[in-house]
Amino acid sequence: MYRKDNGQISFGEFLSPFGKLDESNRWVKKAAVIPWDRIEEKYAALFESNTGNVAKPVRMALGALMIRQEFGLSDEGTVQMVLENVYTQYFIGMHEFTTKAPFSATSMVYFRKRLTAEIMAEINEMIFAPEKQEEDDGDGHGGDPGAGEGNEGTMIVDATCAPADITYPTDVGLLNDAREKLERIVDILHRGSGAQRKPRTYRRNARRDYLRFIKRRKKSGKQISKAIKKQLGYVRRDLGHVDGLLEQTNASILPARYTGYLATIRKLYEQQEYMYRTKTHQVDDRIVSISQPHVRPIVRGKQNAPVEFGAKVSISLVNGYSFIDKIGWDNYSEAGLLPQAIERYRRRFGYYPKAVLADKLYRNRDNLRYCKDRGIRLSGPRLGRPPANIPFDPYEHSDNAARNAVEGKCGEGKTGYGLGRVMARLQQTAESVIAIAFLCMNLNRRLRVLLRYFFFACVYEPFLFLCAC
Numbered sequence: 001m002y003r004k005d006n007g008q009i010s011f012g013e014f015l016s017p018f019g020k021l022d023e024s025n026r027w028v029k030k031a032a033v034i035p036w037d038r039i040e041e042k043y044a045a046l047f048e049s050n051t052g053n054v055a056k057p058v059r060m061a062l063g064a065l066m067i068r069q070e071f072g073l074s075d076e077g078t079v080q081m082v083l084e085n086v087y088t089q090y091f092i093g094m095h096e097f098t099t100k101a102p103f104s105a106t107s108m109v110y111f112r113k114r115l116t117a118e119i120m121a122e123i124n125e126m127i128f129a130p131e132k133q134e135e136d137d138g139d140g141h142g143g144d145p146g147a148g149e150g151n152e153g154t155m156i157v158d159a160t161c162a163p164a165d166i167t168y169p170t171d172v173g174l175l176n177d178a179r180e181k182l183e184r185i186v187d188i189l190h191r192g193s194g195a196q197r198k199p200r201t202y203r204r205n206a207r208r209d210y211l212r213f214i215k216r217r218k219k220s221g222k223q224i225s226k227a228i229k230k231q232l233g234y235v236r237r238d239l240g241h242v243d244g245l246l247e248q249t250n251a252s253i254l255p256a257r258y259t260g261y262l263a264t265i266r267k268l269y270e271q272q273e274y275m276y277r278t279k280t281h282q283v284d285d286r287i288v289s290i291s292q293p294h295v296r297p298i299v300r301g302k303q304n305a306p307v308e309f310g311a312k313v314s315i316s317l318v319n320g321y322s323f324i325d326k327i328g329w330d331n332y333s334e335a336g337l338l339p340q341a342i343e344r345y346r347r348r349f350g351y352y353p354k355a356v357l358a359d360k361l362y363r364n365r366d367n368l369r370y371c372k373d374r375g376i377r378l379s380g381p382r383l384g385r386p387p388a389n390i391p392f393d394p395y396e397h398s399d400n401a402a403r404n405a406v407e408g409k410c411g412e413g414k415t416g417y418g419l420g421r422v423m424a425r426l427q428q429t430a431e432s433v434i435a436i437a438f439l440c441m442n443l444n445r446r447l448r449v450l451l452r453y454f455f456f457a458c459v460y461e462p463f464l465f466l467c468a469c
Helices: 026-033 036-044 058-071 075-084 086-091 107-114 117-128 171-193 203-214 221-248 256-278 334-349 365-373 396-416 427-468
Strands: 154-163 296-299 307-318 321-328 355-357
Touching (some): 026 086, 026 427, 058 075, 058 427, 075 086, 117 321, 117 427, 154 396, 171 256, 203 221, 221 256, 307 427, 321 334, 396 427
Parallel strands (some): 154 355
Antiparallel strands (some): 154 307, 296 307
8 A cells, every 4th residue: 555745855854964955966956857756646546445455655665766876876775875875865754764674685676666667757758858948959840941830949859778798698508597597496396295216307417518518619600509519408308398297287286487487498598499400599488587588689780789689778868868659678669669659759849840860760651751741850861872962961060969868878878777787587677777767867968968068157257257257
């Protein structure tokens, strides 16, 4: 159940043994920007029952997740950070400083499950959607020819990958991991069955064959194929033992985690056996991690990492603020999301953009026709063979320069906000972490904008006044 807080705590109400809080602290400013009351209305609707333990307030849940993402901490580290910092306690809605943990580390998992990526996207819209663009964003697009009369602003779209925290997958490594987990399942089921003799799994031989293979500095195709064949045999035998033990004992004695592993291993074996038999390296919905079966290989074509393993994220950048269009685990084509992203822009601001800056992948016939009908200029060269005399494009250089902003935003998320390696293991919690990262980036940008306005009002305008005198 959930009980609404009796009014959000104000800055002057917080009791601290260290004196009055500094109003210029970043956590104080962030707390003032976030509409806690509106978020609480949406969060309270998640709790249908009026019985049971009382859930933590949404300010505590959301604030703890943002603190964790901001500092790149673990769940245990987040609890310690809250205990050690008076400003973080104010940010999560505490009424006074305390040395007792307001929540446990395990509560962070429930926070991520409740505050899903969809809810985080709605919170992001609540805070930053009112940020209307001016007619000219300062990038030279204020007077685009052919733009609709009611069109305003510029939207930049791109996609990136948020890699998951998994070992680099290889066929032999995945089969060996499956074999080890099956051996553990055999041990659990054998103890529960009460049988005198445990099935032979040949685990020592399998381990020896695996170590002998991975210690080779250079592995030929024939050696790899031979190693895969051996591991497939071991996995096939272990699966047969598991099926036999499941007929003799109750499957409920198997922990839920290993029940999920078993279903994933069965699918993994089918995929690996098919690829070995057909001598191919491609299969639909290929599993690259047994503990995280939702992770898929994402082909990005980058020089340092042509293939990444994680979630593919499509974002729209408006005035420096990021809005997530889609989080997917399959290698979808982001070009098909452009009309939906433009329509969200229209619902958000009340008008279509004047220009959409995107790479060549987005410039297909359907997107060009869609943008032309709505008076939107889609950046990039024309389709087809380039003409002999290429016409001068006054926006080519400025478009390429402006698109760097979305590339920088993706890099900022990976280097500073944990998107370079998402540590959450569940699909739902991983999507929540990705959404929280973009929310934190937007909040920090809002603080930088407010600081710039403050500097202009307090320093620059008086200087101009003195110069005029």
